[in-house]
Amino acid sequence: MSITKYYPNSEAVSKSSIGKQLEMELRIRIISQDILKDTVLSENQIANEYQISRSPVREALRVLEKEKLLRLERMGVVVMGISEADIEEIYDIRLLIESFVVNRLLELENKELLIELNKIVEMMKVSIRYQDIDEFSKQDLKFHETIIYSIHHQQIAMVWDQLKPVMECLVILSMRYRGITNYDDFSRVIQNHQLIIQALTEKKTDLVEAAFDKNFNDVQNKVESLWTSSDMLKKARDYIG
Amino acid sequence: MSITKYYPNSEAVSKSSIGKQLEMELRIRIISQDILKDTVLSENQIANEYQISRSPVREALRVLEKEKLLRLERMGVVVMGISEADIEEIYDIRLLIESFVVNRLLELENKELLIELNKIVEMMKVSIRYQDIDEFSKQDLKFHETIIYSIHHQQIAMVWDQLKPVMECLVILSMRYRGITNYDDFSRVIQNHQLIIQALTEKKTDLVEAAFDKNFNDVQNKVESLWTSSDMLKKARDYIG
DNA sequence: ACTAGAATACTTGTATACAAGTTGAAGTTT
């Protein structure tokens, strides 16, 4: 069995090490509740299931533990999963980070950043046109990541790096679901991002805050409503075919 | 050679796994600049140096990479270390977290928390009386950690968990230096903490903010001045004997 | 002197083996 069942046609994934592949696979399986909360796993069991050795399994589990998706105990690994409350908390952090970043950003020269952001939005448009949902998700994340990295604050970057993989899964799953039911949503996401760019261009604090809030609430509600209904969750999972 | 040269009389450390021991040892060696920035290491080299196998070395390195103390590259491990700017950034995050926490806290019942905090301050006093600097540092960290955990926000806790080990090293090294030169400083730290408790008791936002700021700037200046002078650094290192 | 290229000595990623400790159930004793 291939490891990355949940990342079907992704070269970037299948070319990385077994450990990384497993890490991503387990992460998305846990978040999409394909592996349920409170499930008890063990290194050996996972290694057997995927027909790999314990070494990459250990590595993946350590990473997922840091992301609070798992709890490593003396005997066994307990799946913690992600609840609605967790998602809200994640957005708390994201808001905290991005507020900090934007405040810094308004004091800095940001011409290059704006060019880069515009490029990303263009890529997002292309992704939609070719109905490449996963690529669209990736660009969405990259948009925010680009803003965060732009202030060159290593510790803020660290927090983001820690949050990113889970965010990525949430966005991908959410987008997969959206892609099936409502293609119009995508253009609203685009608009939100253009609003952020505009606000950053004009360098007006309140505009920026408003633009971010709009984008937040939009995405957040989507993700939350997704997670509230296990039917929708199933649809997102079924995206893999 | 024992692994935990930099944590001399600590049972808690020496009883944990080799991987954890090495992780802590390397962390404090990097932060105290006993291992210099830009040094290139390798798993094998470290394993040989400490006479252990690569397995625990790999684990330790992964952790330290997430803390941005190292950069794992294709060939070799590059030490990044911690600069003055990094320390400032760390305090940015800490301020960000604690502000968020305190805001939440003011809306909540916090009687139990205040009891716990008072207990910790008592422990700090005892530690000073017996000149147990490392214990004092540990309690100092625990004070802040207790506040952070008290709002039961898993993601905030995650950010703290990520930051904690480095903070711990900074505080320990700073305290070790302070312990040598100026015992009076300790009582000021105690006073700062009592101020925080008082502010939390009265539940006045501005009081709390002020109390935290006071404590921040105090510690921050200490740590910074420590790191500015490699002489002082050396003294902190020499504390191990 | 200088470049091409093979040999060598490294690097990480993965598999496997073993040790030590925990859990839980079966069986024995009281």
Added chain:
DNA sequence: AAACTTCAACTTGTATACAAGTATTCTAGT
């Protein structure tokens, strides 16, 4: 029937072996 023991099947932590890839050095040919 209840408690105590023992044993078997797990668990993680660590060591070791091997594979595949990369940097470096040394040699051969010009």
